[in-house]
Amino acid sequence: MNLDDVRDILALMRENGLSEFEIEKEGLRLRLRKDSATGATAVAPAIVVAGVPAVSLTPHAAAAPPPAPVESGAAEVELAVVKSPIVGTFYRSPEPGASSFVEIGTTVKKGQVLCIIEAMKLMNEIDSEFDGEIVNIYVESGHPVQYGERLFAIRTA
Amino acid sequence: MFKKILIANRGEVALRIIYACKELGIKTVAVYSEADEHSLHVKFADEDVCIGPARSADSYLNVEAVISAAEVTGADAIHPGYGFLSESAYLADACAACHIKFIGPDAEVIRLMADKARARRVMRKAGVPILPGSDGPIESEDKALKIAKDIGYPVIIKATAGGGGRGMRVVRNAGELPHAFKTAQREAEAAFGVADVYLEKYVEAPRHIEFQILGDQHGSVVHLGERECSIQRRHQKLLEESPSPALSDKMRRKMGAVVIDAAKAVKYSNAGTFEFLMDQGGHFYFMEANTRLQVEHPVTEMVTGIDIVKEQIRIAAGERLSFKQSDVTFTGHSIECRVNAEDPETFVPSPGIIHAFSVPGGPGVRVETFAHSECTVSPYYDSMIAKIIVHGRDRQEAIARMRRVLEMTVVDGIKTSIPMHLKILADKDFIAGKLSTHFMERFATRPASGRLAEAV
Numbered sequence: 001m002n003l004d005d006v007r008d009i010l011a012l013m014r015e016n017g018l019s020e021f022e023i024e025k026e027g028l029r030l031r032l033r034k035d036s037a038t039g040a041t042a043v044a045p046a047i048v049v050a051g052v053p054a055v056s057l058t059p060h061a062a063a064a065p066p067p068a069p070v071e072s073g074a075a076e077v078e079l080a081v082v083k084s085p086i087v088g089t090f091y092r093s094p095e096p097g098a099s100s101f102v103e104i105g106t107t108v109k110k111g112q113v114l115c116i117i118e119a120m121k122l123m124n125e126i127d128s129e130f131d132g133e134i135v136n137i138y139v140e141s142g143h144p145v146q147y148g149e150r151l152f153a154i155r156t157a
Numbered sequence: 158m159f160k161k162i163l164i165a166n167r168g169e170v171a172l173r174i175i176y177a178c179k180e181l182g183i184k185t186v187a188v189y190s191e192a193d194e195h196s197l198h199v200k201f202a203d204e205d206v207c208i209g210p211a212r213s214a215d216s217y218l219n220v221e222a223v224i225s226a227a228e229v230t231g232a233d234a235i236h237p238g239y240g241f242l243s244e245s246a247y248l249a250d251a252c253a254a255c256h257i258k259f260i261g262p263d264a265e266v267i268r269l270m271a272d273k274a275r276a277r278r279v280m281r282k283a284g285v286p287i288l289p290g291s292d293g294p295i296e297s298e299d300k301a302l303k304i305a306k307d308i309g310y311p312v313i314i315k316a317t318a319g320g321g322g323r324g325m326r327v328v329r330n331a332g333e334l335p336h337a338f339k340t341a342q343r344e345a346e347a348a349f350g351v352a353d354v355y356l357e358k359y360v361e362a363p364r365h366i367e368f369q370i371l372g373d374q375h376g377s378v379v380h381l382g383e384r385e386c387s388i389q390r391r392h393q394k395l396l397e398e399s400p401s402p403a404l405s406d407k408m409r410r411k412m413g414a415v416v417i418d419a420a421k422a423v424k425y426s427n428a429g430t431f432e433f434l435m436d437q438g439g440h441f442y443f444m445e446a447n448t449r450l451q452v453e454h455p456v457t458e459m460v461t462g463i464d465i466v467k468e469q470i471r472i473a474a475g476e477r478l479s480f481k482q483s484d485v486t487f488t489g490h491s492i493e494c495r496v497n498a499e500d501p502e503t504f505v506p507s508p509g510i511i512h513a514f515s516v517p518g519g520p521g522v523r524v525e526t527f528a529h530s531e532c533t534v535s536p537y538y539d540s541m542i543a544k545i546i547v548h549g550r551d552r553q554e555a556i557a558r559m560r561r562v563l564e565m566t567v568v569d570g571i572k573t574s575i576p577m578h579l580k581i582l583a584d585k586d587f588i589a590g591k592l593s594t595h596f597m598e599r600f601a602t603r604p605a606s607g608r609l610a611e612a613v
């Protein structure tokens with residue numbers, strides 16, 4: 001998948017009036033969504049590269065799958081989505097009453113703790129794979145999450 | 158009684174457990190890997206949780222993910238089905254630690270029966286006939302030679318940590334033994350992590366006969382008769398039936414009593430199966446006990462009218478068995494065919510998309526499947542896509558009925574083992590009930606070699 005492929009896909013979407021397109025192959029997941037709020041004739045796609053964060057996991061936990069490579073040639077890569085590598089309960093702060101690890105707008109660095117997922121009474125810290133800014137938080141604190149569930153969107157550009 | 162059961166499995170057995178839960182008014186939680194997102198068991202469960210990627214080790218075999226899923230959904234029990242974690246003492250222990258009921262025997266009993274050599278010793282003490290063999294793992298070649306001489310050739314070398322037919326070697330004379338012993342140890346180490354091997358008498362042309370038991374947590378145990386599973390290829394069962402054409406009522410009563418004593422001796426609770434080899438003279442030899450529900454449980458259900466999965470749930474919930482041995486009756490004959498997604502000649506797996514799927518109804522027909530039109534058979538899991546079970550007034554009717562059902566079954570888009578099943582059902586010896594575990598060799602594409610463990 002390179003920039004030309006992405007341009008071809010965008011052209012196909014325009015020609016056929018598609019507003020959303022998603023493909024997954026060889027460790028790369030690409031989603032192109034036309035922002036209906038713009039209403040402009042030019043499409044402003046948000047290219048989402050699925051990334052999986054490194055997690056400091058307990059010995060028995062499943063290994064997190066390797067992160068999809070962020071292509072340096074794809075200059076339009078803007079958003080990375082952090083997905084849950086385990087099943088558990090999502091918490092935004094280290095303990096009840098404490099402030100959240102991150103908020104929308106927080107700038108994060110690679111390796112920074114974004115949240116905790118509790119599984120089998122163990123607190124697993126989920127670290128960011130990326131430098132960037134939190135632009136979306138998909139789950140409320142205290143809610144259960146399953147494997148692969150979207151947690152955060154980080155603008156990396 | 159449980160309010161919510163999490164099913165730690167997939168495919169047709171997950172659906173089977175959902176059937177029982179729905180009928181008992183119990184809510185269900187399905188867990189699934191990313192490959193099974195659109196699978197029927199996910200669609201029909203009340204709740205579902207994705208627990209990992211396609212690879213079994215990261216999903217269906219992932220104890221932490223399964224327990225976590227039970228915690229976030231508030232399930233109060235886990236049914237492990239068969240395969241995957243059904244004989245995992247680790248899952249049973251984790252359930253106990255997290256106050257979730259594991260629907261199966263205690264972790265201790267699972268561990269005991271998983272150690273094949275230890276299980277033999279305990280069964281022998283409980284009065285169960287076992288194959289003459291070494292009492293435990295054999296330390297040296299010299300010991301092996303002495304024991305083999307005492308038992309009498311032919312003998313078979315097996316891995317103590319093994320099962321399912323892997324890591325075994327037949328030895329026909331003392332000359333072959335040293336090499337076979339060393340090779341078996343190496344293979345056992347590679348396949349199971351433990352090099353320990355033990356030795357048993359090798360029975361020629363045996364029949365595989367297994368007894369189903371149910372025990373409650375208050376000490377009552379009953380048997381539900383036997384199943385004959387001699388039709389196997391590389392130790393994978395293809396067709397099973399109940400009752401066995403080779404057993405008389407007297408033999409059934411005698412062996413039924415033996416397995417009940419054995420189950421009580423180890424304080425067995427929930428469902429279990431005791432597997433035996435029976436020689437041509439009608440002598441039984443204990444092979445192993447499976448501490449879980451078995452794939453072929455439907456043939457027993459058809460003949461006895463008892464819902465084994467419901468009984469498993471009731472037993473786990475602490476209820477006493479609602480029937481005695483004298484209440485158990487055996488009516489008619491039942492046969493099951495395991496329909497696999499594979500080439501019927503070469504047995505090479507055939508994953509893909511099923512475009513048309515149709516199984517006929519009619520009297521005495523039961524189908525357990527997760528397949529449907531436009532469903533994907535993925536390559537990540539075993540190739541069984543459906544179990545077709547029939548019941549007839551006698552064996553002759555059951556055979557005619559199974560032929561009829563298979564001839565009218567449509568599975569378009571992938572290859573299946575159905576043509577092979579039809580060949581089996583048309584075979585003279587099969588029809589006459591002349592079976593042994595060597596039966597499938599007549600359909601092998603290469604002449605069968607003398608060594609059991611080598612690929613045919």
